[in-house]
Amino acid sequence: MIVVSAASGAFGRLVIDQLLARRPADRVVAAVRNPNGAVDLAARGVHVRLGDYDDPATLRTAFKGADRLLLISSPELEPYRRARQHQAAIDAARAAGVGSIAYTSFLGADTQADGVTAAHHSTERTLLASGLPHTLLRHPFYSEAFLNPGLHAAVASGELADGTGGRGINTAFRSDLAEAAARVLTEDCHIGRAYDFTGSLWTYNQLAHALSRISGKPVAHRDRHDRAPGVQGWLEEQVRAGALEQQTDDLEHVLGHPVTTLDQAVTAILTQPAPPTAGPALE
Structure with a gap:
């Protein structure tokens, strides 16, 4: 059981x-x-x-x-x-x-x-x-805190602004982490292990390029120097300090296949209708 x-x-x-x-x-x-x-x-x-x-x-x-x-x-x-x-x-x-x-x-x-x-x-x-x-x-932090339906607004405006200073982000999607957990629970080779799960590093500049390529509309990246409100501002500060740049292959190893890519995530988001009001969310 x-x-x-x-x-x-x-x-x-x-x-x-x-x-x-x-x-x-x-x-x-x-x-x-x-x-x-x-x-x-x-x-x-x-x-x-x-x-x-x-x-x-x-x-x-x-x-x-x-x-x-x-x-x-x-x-x-x-x-x-x-x-x-x-x-x-x-x-x-x-x-x-x-x-x-x-x-x-x-x-x-x-x-x-x-x-x-x-x-x-x-x-x-x-x-x-x-x-x-x-x-x-x-x-790690969930990718959904950064990669979510709020990206529709960036495509609509033609601009993606962030305060991460160009540093890498090692988030992972809940779906990948959930699959990894299920594998650990149903396979016999994981007891006694400690896994440091991360996704592939990505940056907001790469995200702007992905949005442009997948939407077919130019999205320019802009460095923002003012602090974003609420939790998003705190998260960006962590990224800017380099706190989200640790990377391992543990998640891919447990999954037995590559983690969700930035292009896959952006494609999934943009194929869904934009919500009336979209913004980042941790949960």
């Missing part, structure tokens, strides 16, 4: 899709905070169980009978509470007799114990101390 925690989120649902292509539905469990929000998964034959990171008793029940568990990191933003939720999930997995855990960590969590990686660093140490067989899936 394979259990996926936080399975009703965008990433969890993609993992479920991939698992159903590899295993019978009655061998897949979706552990969710609100079972009423996962009726579509139940309709596909997936076992839906209550599994709330803030209620350890529900986790022990949700994880019962699991040969393998995908522990998707909590959406909680406060690092201490997030780490405590993960601790509760790992304790519940041990109590339930889970065979092994795959955990969605974050790039740099093995060496950095503050900021974005704080809770992940703590959770990796907790997993190691637990004695449970496990696999670490260290994710």
Whole structure:
């Protein structure tokens, strides 16, 4: 039995899709905070169980009978509470007799114990101390934070502006990361491994060229020196500082095929109708 925690989120649902292509539905469990929000998964034959990171008793029940568990990191933003939720999930997995855990960590969590990686660093140490067989899936930022329907506006205006200073970006798409997670859960060669997942490096200048080539309309790239509002501004600062330039072939190795390319992503975005209001989104 394979259990996926936080399975009703965008990433969890993609993992479920991939698992159903590899295993019978009655061998897949979706552990969710609100079972009423996962009726579509139940309709596909997936076992839906209550599994709330803030209620350890529900986790022990949700994880019962699991040969393998995908522990998707909590959406909680406060690092201490997030780490405590993960601790509760790992304790519940041990109590339930889970065979092994795959955990969605974050790039740099093995060496950095503050900021974005704080809770992940703590959770990796907790997993190691637990004695449970496990696999670490260290994710980069999602490509969707940068490559999304908001690009229609750049094609319409003929200009793509950004504040990344021309630095490389190593994001990966949820779909590739979900397939990799499903492979780790259904193959026998990954336990004990720690993977640093990244996509291929790309830049905004390359993105402008791709938009021009695929749309058939000229899109000029412009360096923007003012800070973008909200989360996008923070992300651009991270890129400009070189924080998103680490690159490995771990994701391609686990997938067994190339990751989604920039041209493939742009083509998929531009073939969909432009939304009434489009903008970058992390989720």
